[in-house]
Amino acid sequence: MTVNPTDEFRAELRSWLEENCPPEMRGGAMTEDGICWGGKNWVFTSDAQKLWLDRCAAKGYTVPTWPVDYGGAGLTREQEKVFHEEMAAINARIPLQSFGIWMLGPALLHFGSHEQKLHYLPPIARGEIRWCQGYSEPGAGSDLANVQTRGEDKGDYWLINGQKIWTSYADQADWIFALVRTDKDAPKHKGISFLLCDMEQAGVETRPIKMISGISPFCETFFTDAKIPKEQIVGTENRGWDVAKYLLTHEREMISGGGAGLSGGGRALGAVIADTMDEMDATLRADAMRCEVDALAIGLTLERYKDQSEAGQGAGDASAMLKYMGTELNKQRHELMMSAGGSDALEWDGPLGNRAGDWLRTKANSIEGGTSEVMLSIVSRRVLGLPA
């Protein structure tokens, strides 16, 4: 009889988690800083949060599927599933979340040189460096490739001038990955480079933007004669759009799964509502049921595409579909949460915490990372082959 290697991994992991996950790190995070974002500016909310991060980082569990050389644990897809199941079984919080993990990391793993991977990935995995994304500009929203931030070739560095907007948490970040126009004469997709920039240097300034949710997760970031050394480019000069597109698919998957509890283990919306409502009225209940049906099916679709891509069948432009379906669902979910909360949900600091803020925040889901309309256009052209 052979032992299923996954079972062996599960047993080891389970006892490691039992020994190493501090009790304070079990149970959901009640506030946004309940899960560590890392970086030089991060203030740990408890000793347990730091301990949990350090222990996971030492095992590679902050980025379980990354190769061991770059700070990960080198888990297979099967093992990754087990990892998430076992984490969920003890209700463990993820030790670290960041744009470095979700976005830059996958792009570097795909396009970066070995030296770049060794240099940039381990600090992300250990939560030492926090990254932000410099994509959008005032004139480049849905038309993302219309990048105007200029990079002037100065021999061993680029001289950067321009403005980025919607740079999430730029005021907390240490480094920024940015799209910069390095050839102003080329067609718009062909003259962009993907550059990595230290935000501590002169000529990089950032300013928070207050949002309708009352908080300021987004910023404007200004580059005034900032210098980026030539080795801080990912991929080939003027081919940054390839990197940007690759990274966008990861961003879309992240946004589509986020919040709606689609990746399994999440509680049903109706059950969450039932916690605070004695009796759901028939209309709300019907809406919650529909929302639950869709959430489960979209969650299965996430699983199916992961299984497909592991089986080498490719997920094609599925990320656009998942982003569209996941974010529209999440908006609907929060509408129902507001409805369930009634007037309690209308107070900023009422009995339901920040429910209104969360609701307002979700309205950005179908805008950021490509609007729902852009996602539908991608499906229409690339999947259905309808004429442009």
Add this chain to the structure above:
Amino acid sequence: MKKLVLTEEETMLADMARGFLDAVAPVSKFREMRDAGQTFDRALWKEMADMGWAGVLVPEDAGGSDMGFAAANVIAQEMGKTLAVSPFLSSAVIAATALKQVSDVRARDALAKIASGDLTYALAVDEGIKFDPEGTEMEARADGNGFRLNGKKQFVVDGALADRLLVLASTENGLTLFDIPSDRAGVERKASNMIDARDAARITFDDVEATGDDVLGAVDSAMDVLKPALQAGQAALAAEMSGLSAGAFGMTVEYLKERKQFGVEIGRFQALQHRAAHLWCEIEVTASAVLNAGRMLDNDPQNAELAVSLAKARATDTAKLAVIEGVQMHGGIGMTDAFDMGFYMKRARVGAEWLGDYSYHAEKVAAARGF
């Protein structure tokens, strides 16, 4: 847990089914049958049996191919794409699954005859306008060593022409499932003139005699046998409707590419592009739920209820959208009988009601998810 990807065997099965159905059961075949008032083609069913489809769930020692529920779903899905008419769901999926729960010689013989295509079944559950097996009132009164069945059933799919009936009735301490020939004395079948032009019947049972041998499973314990059969049927029906959605959608996208108005293909209009893209997204999401239902039935049938109801609810909703958009995007021609889209719309509506509508299955999902 098997992955949510079609295996090589399943992909081959789908390809073979597609090739076969395109040759012998394209939509034009359905139109011929509809025009002739024909709801069952025994020769076609025999051909499907020769492909191993009638015995897809029948054990190999009873002459079946025993490929499992996910495989049955693959076949149903391909049938849905071209509206192929057959007793596949009633006989090969529902009745075969019920009979498999019972290990006696009679059940084995019946399974063998299902697999060869020589015996067809229909499931008689509904008494009112909605699917509600637990609410069955039709009485099977104990009488000597046997029973007397009295009552009415409606929407008995494949019921006008099936050789045998599985009849759910109320007995002293619960529900009991009877397996009787459809020509037994006292059984009166009236074919319903259905919008989808398929076989269904209203059946009256007037003091119909049934013996203990006619009981499938145990008296008062119908659900032990029926529940797995219903789940198999619901999953396969979801698969058929998922195929139906894909079929209707394929026609619609082709039309968007060729139909010109205002001097351009209408597929250039963003209003239509986005609606078509949205529909594709819904179809993809439903396909995941259908695949998952098959996997659960094969690997963890005790816990498959959520997966099955999720698939049926999603498939019902998606098929509705697919046919509504199908007609709308075709415009006036979509409303004509000469065009096939109406067939898809009518079948989608029947499929929506059969074996539990959206509300029925959404309630099951809600219950399984704790509210």
